[in-house]
Amino acid sequence: MRAFKKSSQTMSKQRDFSNKIRTYHRYLGFFLAGIMAVYALSGIVLIFRDTDFLKREYHFEKQLQANLNAAQVGSEIKIKLLKFTATDGEVATFKQGTYNLETGAVEYTLKKLPYVLDKMAHLHKAKSADPLYFLNIFFGLSLLFFVISSFWMFLPKTTIFKKGLLFSAAGLVITLILLFV
Template sequence: MASPKFHMAFRKYHRWLGFFLAGIMGVYAVSGILLIFRPTDILKYEQTQTRQYEANLSGVELLPLLKMRGSKVTSENADKVVLNYGEYDKDTGLAVITKKDYPIVLSKMVKLHKATNNSPLFWLNISFGLGLLFFVISAFLMFIPKLPMYKNGLKIAGIGAVVTVLTVIFGS
C-alpha cells in the first residue's frame, strides 16, 4: 500500500493541473455547447463576400471554385446563377456570397473543438485529453484505498461509466 505522502503528492498535482486546465475546460465547454446548436443560427450573423471569377461560368463550373460545403445551384439562366448562398453574374464574373457564421472569437473556439490531425491545434486537444486522463487516475490516488470516501468514489465512478455507456448506446 502506498504511503499517505504518495496520496498527498497526487492531491497536489491534481490541484495544480486542475487550476491550469480549468481555462481550457471552460473554452471546450463553451465551444461544445455551440456545436450542439450548429444547425441553428444562434449567435451567427450574416457575412457577405464578393468574389471575382471568370465570366460566363455555368453553375457546374462555379461550384468547385466556390469551395463552400453545401453550396448548390438553385436556378440558372443566361445572365446569372442563383445559389443557396448567393448569386453569380455571368456577364461580370462577380459572385456575391452571403452566409451566416459565428463572430471571429467564437469561430476560432469551434475550430479548436473540431481540430483534426491535419490542424496544428490537435496537439492541444491531445494534451487536454491526457490531462483529463490524469484527472481520472489521480482522483483515485488522492485517497487511501481503505477509506470509505475511496470506496464511495469507486461506486459513483462506476455509476457514471454505466450511465455514459447507456446514453451512448440508446441515445444515438
C-alpha cells in the same frame, strides 16, 4: 514487529505516491482551468451548430473567374458541397447567393458565430492539419490523467472512496446508455 515495520513502510510509500498524484492533479487543474472553460463554452455552442443560435449574417461580394462550375465556386468562397439550384440566363443561384457565369461576380451571405466564439469552436474541433492540434492532444491526455488520478484523491478504505466508486460506476452506465441508445 518486523511485519508491522514492513507494512508501515508500504503504507508510507503508498501515501507518498498518492500525495504526489494529488499534487499533480491539483496544479494541472489550476494550469488548465482557462482552457477547460473554453472547451466547456465552445462545447455548449457546438451543440447548436445546426441552428442559427448566436450566429450573425455576413454579406460578401467577390470577383471570380467567369464560367466556373459549382465545385470551383464553392472552393473559391470556401463553402463545402456548393450546388447550383437554378440557372437563369447568366446567373446561377445557390443556397447562400448568386454567381454570374459571364462576369464571375459572386454575392453570397454566410451566417457565422461572433469572432471569439468562432475561434473557440474552431479550437474545439481542430484536426491534425491545424497548427495547434497538439494542444488538443495534450488537453485530451490531461483530461484522461484527471480521470485516473481522481481515484488517488482518497484512500481506498475510506467511505468517501467507496461512494466515489459507486458514482463512477453510475456515470459509466449513463455514458454507455447515451452512447448506444
